[in-house]
Amino acid sequence: MYTVVKVGRLADRVHELVVRAPHVARNARAGQFLILRVDQDGERIPLTISRVDRDLVRVIFMTVGATTYRLAEVREGEMIQDVIGPLGQPSEIPRGATCVVVGGGVGIASCPIIARALKDAGNRVIGIIGARNADLLILQDEMREVCDDLHITTDDGSLGRHGYAADVLKDLIEEERVDYVWVIGPAIMMKVTSEVTRSKGIRTYVSLNPIMVDGTGMCGSCRVVVNGETRFACVDGPEFDAHVVDFDRLMQRQRFYLEEERVALEHHHARRCGCQPGGHHG
Amino acid sequence: MAERSPGERILDFQEVDTGLTADEARAEAERCIQCKKPACVTGCPVGVDIPRFVSAIAEGRFEDARSTILEANLLPSICGRVCPQESQCEGACILGRKERAINIGALERFAADLEVGEAKEPVPRTRTSGRRVAVVGSGPAGLTAAAELARRGHSVVLFESLHEPGGVLVYGIPAFRLPRAVVHREIERVLSLGVELHTNMLVGRSLSVAELLAFDAVFIATGAGLPAFMGIPGEETNGVYSANEFLTRVNLMHADRFPETGTPIRRGSRVVVTGGGNVAMDAARVARRLGARVSLVYRRREEDLPARRDEVRHAREEGIEFITCAVPVRILGEPSVTGVECVRLEMCDPDESGRPTPRVLEGSYFVIDADTVIQAIGTSPNPLLVGLLHGAEVGRKGNLVTDDAGRTSIPRVYAGGDITTGSATVILAMGAGKRAAAAIDADLMRTPVP
Numbered sequence: 001m002y003t004v005v006k007v008g009r010l011a012d013r014v015h016e017l018v019v020r021a022p023h024v025a026r027n028a029r030a031g032q033f034l035i036l037r038v039d040q041d042g043e044r045i046p047l048t049i050s051r052v053d054r055d056l057v058r059v060i061f062m063t064v065g066a067t068t069y070r071l072a073e074v075r076e077g078e079m080i081q082d083v084i085g086p087l088g089q090p091s092e093i094p095r096g097a098t099c100v101v102v103g104g105g106v107g108i109a110s111c112p113i114i115a116r117a118l119k120d121a122g123n124r125v126i127g128i129i130g131a132r133n134a135d136l137l138i139l140q141d142e143m144r145e146v147c148d149d150l151h152i153t154t155d156d157g158s159l160g161r162h163g164y165a166a167d168v169l170k171d172l173i174e175e176e177r178v179d180y181v182w183v184i185g186p187a188i189m190m191k192v193t194s195e196v197t198r199s200k201g202i203r204t205y206v207s208l209n210p211i212m213v214d215g216t217g218m219c220g221s222c223r224v225v226v227n228g229e230t231r232f233a234c235v236d237g238p239e240f241d242a243h244v245v246d247f248d249r250l251m252q253r254q255r256f257y258l259e260e261e262r263v264a265l266e267h268h269h270a271r272r273c274g275c276q277p278g279g280h281h282g
Numbered sequence: 283m284a285e286r287s288p289g290e291r292i293l294d295f296q297e298v299d300t301g302l303t304a305d306e307a308r309a310e311a312e313r314c315i316q317c318k319k320p321a322c323v324t325g326c327p328v329g330v331d332i333p334r335f336v337s338a339i340a341e342g343r344f345e346d347a348r349s350t351i352l353e354a355n356l357l358p359s360i361c362g363r364v365c366p367q368e369s370q371c372e373g374a375c376i377l378g379r380k381e382r383a384i385n386i387g388a389l390e391r392f393a394a395d396l397e398v399g400e401a402k403e404p405v406p407r408t409r410t411s412g413r414r415v416a417v418v419g420s421g422p423a424g425l426t427a428a429a430e431l432a433r434r435g436h437s438v439v440l441f442e443s444l445h446e447p448g449g450v451l452v453y454g455i456p457a458f459r460l461p462r463a464v465v466h467r468e469i470e471r472v473l474s475l476g477v478e479l480h481t482n483m484l485v486g487r488s489l490s491v492a493e494l495l496a497f498d499a500v501f502i503a504t505g506a507g508l509p510a511f512m513g514i515p516g517e518e519t520n521g522v523y524s525a526n527e528f529l530t531r532v533n534l535m536h537a538d539r540f541p542e543t544g545t546p547i548r549r550g551s552r553v554v555v556t557g558g559g560n561v562a563m564d565a566a567r568v569a570r571r572l573g574a575r576v577s578l579v580y581r582r583r584e585e586d587l588p589a590r591r592d593e594v595r596h597a598r599e600e601g602i603e604f605i606t607c608a609v610p611v612r613i614l615g616e617p618s619v620t621g622v623e624c625v626r627l628e629m630c631d632p633d634e635s636g637r638p639t640p641r642v643l644e645g646s647y648f649v650i651d652a653d654t655v656i657q658a659i660g661t662s663p664n665p666l667l668v669g670l671l672h673g674a675e676v677g678r679k680g681n682l683v684t685d686d687a688g689r690t691s692i693p694r695v696y697a698g699g700d701i702t703t704g705s706a707t708v709i710l711a712m713g714a715g716k717r718a719a720a721a722i723d724a725d726l727m728r729t730p731v732p
Contacts, residue, residue, distance in 0.1 A: 023480075023488040032487075037445060043535060043544030044445075067544050082445040084482040213535065213545070216443045216484055217666050218453075219527035220509040225518060232508060235666055249518050252617045256520040260546035267541040 001079040002036075005056060007072075010138045011131075013063045014106055015072045022055035024085040030093065030117035031110075031207065031239050034059065034085030035215045038070050042081060045071075046212045046234075048110040048184075049086060051142075057083075060109035060138065066264035087215050088238045091205065093121045097179035100172060101147070102128045102165050102193055104185025105136065110207055112142040114182055124148050126178075128168045134159035166193040178202055183242060187251045194242030204242040208233045210253055225249045288599040292570050295457045295538065298596055299363070299388075304344070307392040311340035314384050317376055322386060325374035327713030328361075328426075330354040332371055332386055339389055347393040356429045356471060357422065357712065359464045362391025364455060365709045366590050395464075411435040413726045416497040417477075418485045418667065421449020422708045423503035423699030425472050426715030427722075431501075432475035434723045439497070440477050443484040446534065449505055450700075451708070453534040454526070456564050458571070459593075486667040495694070499722045502671075502682060502690070502697040503715060506705050507664030511657055512556065516613025521548055525557070525565040525658035532568050550574045550654030554622045556610055557658030558582065559705075563593040565656045566602045577603040577650055579610060581627055581640050607640065611647070613655055621649045663701045671695070679704055688718030689725075696722055 006018035024034050028049050034057065035044045045067050047059040063069045074080060091114050099118045103111035108129045118125045127147035131137040132155045144150050151168045152160025161168060165185075172178065173196070181204040183193045190206040197204045210222040210233050217235035224233050225246035231237065284300045285291075291298050302310065314336045322332045331350055338347035351358045367373070367387040375383035413436045417428045420442040428440045446452050451465050473479055485494055485504075494500055509524030511517050528547070531537040535545035553569040555562050558580035566576045578597070580587060584606050587594055598604065607627045614621040626646035629638035663681045668674065675683040675691040681704055682697040684690050690697050698714030700706055 023483055027487060027490055038544075041536065041539075041543040043546075066541070070544075082482055084443065084445070084484060084488070086487050087484065213527055213530050214444060214453075217507045217664060218509075219530050220511070220524040221527045223511075223518065230511065230517075235508075253518065253520060255617070256548075257546045260540065260548075264541045264544065264546065 001081060002083045004074050004076060004078050004080060007074060007076055010060065011136045014060065014136070014138055015063070016050070016058055016060045017071065017074065018053075018056050018058045019080060019083055020055055021057050021083040021085070024049070024083055025052050025055045025057050028052045028057060028086040029090035030114045031091030032086035032088050033215075033238060034083055034087060035212070036071075036080055036084075037082040038067060038074065039081050042070070043067050044082075044213060044215065046087070046209070046215055048207065048238075049113065050109040051113055057085075060106060062106040065261045066268035069265065069268055084215070088234060089236070091117060091182070091239055093117050094123060094180055095121045096123065098124045098126070098177060099180045099182070100126045100128060100169065100178050102130075102169055102181065102183045102185075103139075103143075104130050104165055104183075104189040104193070105132070106138070107185030107189070107207075108137075108139050108143070110184045111182075112139055112146055114184075115143065115146045119146055126172065127151065128153065128165045128172070130154065130160075130165035130168075132156065164193070165189070166196050169193060170196045173197060173200055173202060181205070182207075182239075187247055187254065190242065191247035198243050205239045206242040206245060207238045208240060208245065208250060209238065210250060211256060224253075288601070291458065292600050295571060297461050298458050301395065302388050302392045304392075307339050307389055308342060310385055311336045311389055313377065314340065315377065321374035321376060322371040322384075325370040325372075327370065327709050328355045328716055330358075330371075330390070335393060336384065336386070336389060339393060344393055344396055347389075348396055351390060351393055355712070357425060357468045358390050358394035360422070360451060360460060360468055361709055361712070362387050362389075362394055363460050363464070364707075366707060368591050370709070410437070411726065413437065413498040414439065415499045415501065415722060415726075416441065416485075416494055417501045417503065418494070419443075419449060419503035419505055419699070419701075420447035420469075420479065421451060421503060421505050421699060421711065423505070423711035423715040424449065424501070425469065426712040427501045427503065427698065427719045428477045429472040429475055430716055430719030431722060432472075432477050434719070436723070436726065438477045440479045441483040441485050441489065442479065442481045444534065445481055447479055447481060453530045454561065454564070455708075456529065456533055456568050458567070459564065484666070486670045491667075491670050498694065499726055500695045501688070501715070501718055501722060502667060502695065502701055503699045503711070504664040504667050504701045505711075506661035506700040507666070508662055509657065510660045510662060512610065512659060514610060514612055516615070516619075517657075519613055519615055519619050520617050521550070521615070521619035521653055522613060522655045522657070523548075525555075525561045525656055526661060528565050528656050529561070529568060532572070538572060547572070548654050550652070552652045553577070553654045553656060554579060554610070554650055554652040555656045555658055556580075557660075558587040558589060559658065559660075560589045560593055560707075561705075562658035563589045563597045565658050566597055567600055569654070569656065570600050570602060574654065575603075576601070577605055577652075579605045579608050579622070579624055579650075581607070581609045582637060583607060583629060586637050605650075609640070610655075614649065619653055619655055621651045622655055623647060623649050660705050661700070663704060668701070686717070687721035688714060689721060694725075
């Protein structure tokens with residue numbers, strides 16, 4: 001059991017959770033993730049390690065299904081069942097280069113730790129963070145603190161530039177030499193945004209989030225198609241060369257359990273309000 | 283041994299075999315002729331003194347039978363259920379040549395399952411060697427090595443990457459073959475020897491290799507890793523599982539009780555399983571219990587099926603359709619599986635293993651309707667820790683290379699089980715754990731305490 005020392009709501013449906021997990025914190029590096037289980041019957045869900053502070057690790061998540069709703073109900077001082085990590089390969093951190101870190105929506109959660117690692121290795125770091133609107137934009141202050149330059153975009157223009165992160169990135173790589181780019185967000189955002197750097201041949205990483213079970217290289221659930229080959233995001237990734245990732249396949253596989261996720265969420269809400277599945281919530 | 287009827291057992295995950303009664307056990311044990319040179323013992327990878335425990339059962343001294351087994355094997359309730367006895371102890375039994383071999387597996391299980399007081403449990407260690415040994419992986423090899431090392435007075439720290447100990451015993455083998463209570467009880471026995479268990483610890487990540495090598499000795503039993511896929515078109519389609527994933531979702535994560543539990547699974551209505559080993563049988567029978575019609579496609583003949591004989595029989599009784607001498611060539615459907623295209627094979631000249639070589643029979647393509655495909659064609663050794671161990675000799679399949687006693691090419695680092703052999707059996711992994719523990723003990727005691 002692992003103690004949750006801090007919870008917070010960062011935006012509508014976006015929450016942070018800080019948990020004491022020394023075995024994860026000790027060796028965690030930028031780009032890695034952890035898997036947690038809320039309770040005894042819970043599923044294992046992978047979440048990016050968003051910050052490490054002594055023996056504490058932070059994750060940020062959006063409530064989309066039963067497990068994340070359940071996770072959002074955990075209060076400070078309570079315990080969660082399991083935390084395992086760090087998992088996956090750390091980001092490949094260059095030295096003395098110009099790097100752009102692009103985060104979209106809840107994907108911004110992964111950005112400050114990567115930006116910090118890049119900064120510490122002597123890189124010039126430019127951040128681009130975007131969300132649908134100003135209320136949904138998270139970690140602005142943390143990114144401002146670590147990045148040499150920070151650009152903000154919102155789909156509706158309520159904060160920063162009106163438009164998408166891809167638009168800012170497109171202009172940026174015209175204006176100055178960029179060596180490396182990280183793009184982290186929903187699969188469709190990563191697909192569109194990483195397309196921007198293809199013609200210039202800029203090395204671009206994306207962090208893939210397929211469905212996982214064990215997360216340690218045992219089950220094969222997280223297989224993704226990269227450069228025409230089957231790779232496993234949990235042990236070969238989660239970061240891959242964006243320009244050879246089959247994003248359409250990733251998105252198709254992410255939708256595998258949509259129906260089951262709907263059933264689970266109904267079940268969760270029904271249990272919370274005391275009515276039966278199939279009742280007025282069902 | 284009594285078995286529940288197929289119609290009853292496919293409705294739940296309760297055990298299929300219900301075991302021997304005391305009278306049945308004694309009657310079976312009395313058939314043993316107590317050979318002077320017992321072939322059964324040489325057929326046992328952990329060297330259980332079979333004639334001695336069988337005669338104890340015959341004489342009604344059940345607790346003696348149990349302690350005899352425990353001297354050589356700390357996981358007997360597990361072995362009695364999952365060992366391939368027909369190719370080991372029972373296969374070697376002299377009675378099998380004329381009539382029927384002694385049912386040693388059932389007798390082992392009978393004696394091991396007896397409820398006895400704690401006083402009869404193996405005593406915790408009395409001496410301490412002052413040496414600390416790390417055991418990586420709590421499957422059959424790791425549990426056995428941990429127990430043997432603790433018995434010899436070493437401090438043992440057992441690391442498990444999943445949230446529960448047991449490895450393949452909990453994520454791979456279904457409860458109807460190996461009830462969870464049995465696994466838990468035998469793991470508790472190992473831990474009661476003073477073994478310190480840490481779950482959720484992925485060695486190589488949660489614990490660095492440098493931290494691992496700070497132990498006086500290390501036994502690596504990280505088991506099978508990534509599942510093999512056939513490499514045919516359509517494998518990325520939704521509804522295609524590896525057996526590892528399908529079984530893990532049900533056995534470890536209890537997806538059969540979804541949405542009461544959090545992990546979902548596709549409850550297919552028409553499932554095709556590829557493969558012919560125990561894992562394929564397990565996957566097929568789990569799918570059956572989730573309510574599907576199940577066909578199993580195997581490329582060789584029925585008599586070549588590598589699975590335990592009883593598993594094949596149980597699968598057939600439960601209504602699994604066997605399609606032999608055929609192989610899938612393409613998975614149909616987009617984005618979800620709608621069928622599997624297969625081709626028939628003809629059996630040609632035997633290969634070096636003596637089994638016939640399958641050859642495609644041109645023009646014999648056929649389609650099986652399916653909404654779920656489970657591939658059970660094997661796994662490769664877990665790559666994570668192997669890749670981080672600089673200087674370790676690694677085999678062609680990514681396995682750690684060891685000598686007969688389990689020594690790797692790195693001093694003080696030993697390995698055993700599927701990480702060295704590729705997919706094999708519980709008992710072979712236990713045998714490897716036992717041999718390595720003896721070698722670790724001998725090597726450690728030759729060197730002064732640091």
